[in-house]
Amino acid sequence: MCGIIGYLGPRPAAAVVINGLRRLEYRGYDSAGLAILREGRILVQRAIGKLSNLEAKLQAEPDLLTASHTVGIGHTRWATHGGVTEHNAHPHLNDAGSVAVIHNGIVENFVELKAALEGEGVRFRSETDTEVIPHLVDLFMKDGMSFERAAFAAIGRLRGSNAVVMMCAEAPDTLIAARLGNAGGIVIGLGEGEHFVASDVPGILEYTRRVIFLDDGEVAVVRLDGLDVRRLDGTPVEKRAHIIPWDPVSAEKGEYRHFMQKEIFEQARAITDTLRGRVNFQTGAVHLEQLALDEANRPARIHTVACGSSFHAGLVGRFYIERIARVPVEVDYGSEYRYRDPLIAPDTVVLGITQSGETADTLAAMSAGRERGAPAWAIVNAVGAQAERLASGVIHMRAGPEIGVCSTKTFLTSIVDQYLLACALAQSAHTAEDEQSYALARALAHLPGLVSRMLDDDPIYQELANRFHNREHFLFLGRGVNYPIALEGALKLKEISYIHAEGYPAGEMKHGPIALIDEKMPVVCVAVRDNVYEKMISQIEQVKARGGTVIAVATEGDDFIRGKADYVIEVPPAEALLTPVLTAIPMQRLAYEMAVRLGCDVDQPRNLAKSVTVE
């Protein structure tokens, strides 16, 4: 998770930046850097490893931490494009060193932008996607634009979900901060004659409690004498200042009412983080840093064990691993696996999926596999948890702390991690068929941007919650890779709103649940355009024929389904295997809005715990 800090004001900028980065240190990172404007020139320092390494370098510039330098930016990096090197650490600069940029996210079109810039004679010093940004600004400034206009023009060229902060030697009293999509937040702290910019509230809370949060597509031009927020097309935006309470837990909640809501909206960023450094978006090669995969230890089959939402994620992952890597997968509830006395053939790996890493049943299932001779792997969020200690190979979800009891960002990241695992497994087999895994891995570059679009304001959720929160029963239907999402939709609704809900494979509806359908039963149907789309349409017809109300989760622009369903929630078109990452989000948002209407304790639903350490 990258951390971003910027400062404009009379204090020693370097000290404020370092202090802010320290406050964000708990997020973890692999390198750090800062840029300070001193005597008309931008001075940059970068270091890999801990922040103390950067601080040690700054000691060589004794006045830097104490002198008032007005403007500075700093960054802690967690690698996405390019390895952990000093060259790849932020800030990145143009050739003349007059524009410095820090960034969080993935510039989806960086391959095209870089090629075009190289065509103009630009020399790149790093392997990062970020470096295209200062060069673009530079090019526009050479065309005669001011820094501000050039920044808007450059930001307008970026595709994907990104947070960007930049400064320029020629505009010593200006910082520009932009948020595109939801992969990285930008909060601006309002002080007296000074302003702060950060990726997260704790980075600046020490200085001010008055903040504004940038929304998707907004750019802040921060000056010593004021602040101006505009949309990318230049339209001014009126922003409301929030007052952040001092207590650190509430501060973490930022602008959100509940942790679950915050965690839903963090998902584009969580996915960016889980992809960091693991995919080369140019070639599609996948590398999992804590899972050695070669011909010798490539499993012949996988037994996935997990509970609750993690079990549903495992069901999605089965599609990935079987379809992409052609490795057979069985998926069991952690609480059931050991009671069926599983047959473990040679070369089987038991894969535990658990955000907490402490779920007793999942741990017991992993141990049962190990006792029968199968090595264990784990997909875990809580670093160092018990599941990780049982495992010989680990994939960290990197979702960041999930405080709401209901799994949201850990559900999505554990799905993405299985997609990475499937690609890595396919690539380790070195066969001709594995070519497709490289293309499938490249498709991941678009995922944070697509997820971000699912997090836009959409009145449909309010409308549905207002209309249906008093219903007693819901049915969720899905098919193929989206069948587990129907299960997840029902689980989310049950656990936080206490409304009874069933998730079902759509084709099975006629074998029983159809008897329940009447005008009082809303039916949520996941019906994106994929290989089971027509089958889903026929299920929708059957529900309608019995007087049920259909809420369809469908592909954007699908007018046909609008003629069939009562309500439509749209998801952008995407690689078919990745659609569960998108269709899961309406399930979360719907459940959240329902629970809020019903006055339920969203973050701590009754009888539930974040780690279930009893069997």
Ligand code: F6R
């Ligand atoms: C659902 C939920 C639970 C967990 C389950 C497993 O929102 O949070 O169903 O998914 O308790 O937890 P972990 O993943 O920690 O093993």
